[in-house]
Amino acid sequence: MTPRAPTSAKKPAESGNRSAGTKSETAGIAAAPPVPAPARRRKVKSPPRHARRAAAASSTPEQAPKYKKGDYVVHIQHGVAHISDIQTKSDFGETQEYFILNFPTEEMVISVPTDKTLYTIRPLINKTEAARVVQKLKEDPQESGANWSRWYKVLQEKMYSGDIFQVAEVVRDLNYSNQTKGISPALKKMLNRARDALITEVRFSLGLDAEVAETKINRALPAFEPIARKK
Template identity: 30%
Template sequence: MDFKIGNKVIYPAHGTAEVTGRSTKVVDGKKVKYLELSVAAGDESWRGGALKVSVPEDRAEDLGVRPAISLEEVQDVLDVLAVRTVRVPTNWSRRFKNHQEKMKSGDIYECAEVVRNLALRDRQSSLSSAEKAMQIRARRILVSELAVSWNVSMEEAGARVDKVLADD
């Protein structure tokens, strides 16, 4: 993939980022080209994002940096969110580990499953503080990618996600 400055990309475990520049660094005596990314910090101040990431250009795709999903894939993600009968471990530690693994994958569909599962669980009984933190993080990652795909604000994308999660 050809990454251009200004492109919005998805960086696994953090969500949407903007390519803000390129740099060259010397690593083990070799010059290595890097992409400079600014990760959205939950709002839309891309360049003022709280997290700056440097990714070796030649390994960006291997590390999971990718474009946002297409509109067809957005519908598939919404379909995942809409499922109401799910099986998750009842044991807290197993459930939490299962959700952690899904989040580590960087896969938007697995992230959507975590958002959905935790939203459903939150309706049944309150989430632990660790699950609540995971829910917030997973939702931010999901909403940031959907906002790019839909070309809307994160607030609008969040409202659309909430509507799907609320529909019974």
């Protein structure tokens, strides 16, 4: 029988050296740095409302119109008022001058510091502006759309703006919605307040009686047919 050739024995040392070399080579390779997460964009928020009001109140009072006793003005929140008097009052050792405002449509009297009128009262509109306000009622109304809450907020902002042209837009839009679709009790209350403010300012700016001014506003408002609801 032909003798078998001796098999070569495995060299554990060599195998160990190879594995050791592999480990050393692996250890020598630097690990890839982690990919940083994208930075989040921070939204810059606008200042809160009270901060904006404080900034507005810090404006110089020289910008405010000059008023005198006997003038008719418009208080931003309460409407047309008459400056019945100018009084000086002392409080905690400080002297302050005040306009005394009487409201012809309400039994109310308030006092406003004479140096804080820029964001509290404004002049009554003139005859040209009164004609433009009446014309505003004849323009195409803006509907509420799908976002009713947003529309309600816009109407509120117009009411508190102190701008009679924006108040006229509230009357125009709510009058349309009331005639075509119907509006909620809250919106009806807003409509009545806006109409009263509009009638009063047009009345005093044009020197009209209350009934004549109301008729003028009512005639300017278009009539609309109700919109049939889908069944």
